[in-house]
Amino acid sequence: GAVVSQHPSRVICKSGTSVKIECRSLDFQATTMFWYRQFPKQSLMLMATSNEGSKATYEQGVEKDKFLINHASLTLSTLTVTSAHPEDSSFYICSAPLGRYSNEKLFFGSGTQLSVL
């Protein structure tokens, strides 16, 4: 069945380093990928929507130069947190709908817990 594989599951890094998170769609083509973050005890917050072959659309308040999203292929989308700082520590998770405009199911990655020291 359709699966979204997300790596790494946990990252601990020093302040100022960049962290790349990968989400791969297995057994289906993800033309769209949603990226979220979730702070403790808070809801999922959509950060950006990426579409294969085009620039990502960022939600208000999300810095596009800090959170670089690349969706170069139909099976891979990456989120790079550049020059990470402690306030970027959060749970990051991706999801992809099955089909370009499908509204049947969203498949989620397993999430990445980022801790910036």
Place this chain on the structure above:
Amino acid sequence: RKEVEQDPGPFNVPEGATVAFNCTYSDSASQSFFWYRQDCRKEPKLLMSVYSSGNEDGRFTAQLNRASQYISLLIRDSKLSDSATYLCVVILTGAGSYQLTFGKGTKLSVIP
């Protein structure tokens, strides 16, 4: 901006109880509705889709009221394993767009 509002919770209920959550949405053109369940620090998992005619899956019943723009989730005979955060998701698709909005989630704790 599309808004999706959920009961704030938390809901603390005893085992065996029946509990209901509501979720309202602002855009009447919204087309698809889902309930997801999220356990702490895990990815949301699809619980059930919500259809216009209402649908049931075991102890779970979902309903959609387009006139009042809300969806509901009813859990009967609550189990300890039902403890989780329940998220409603509203989707609006159009020519070249795909808008997905999560509610903030309702935390359910089922108590022995």
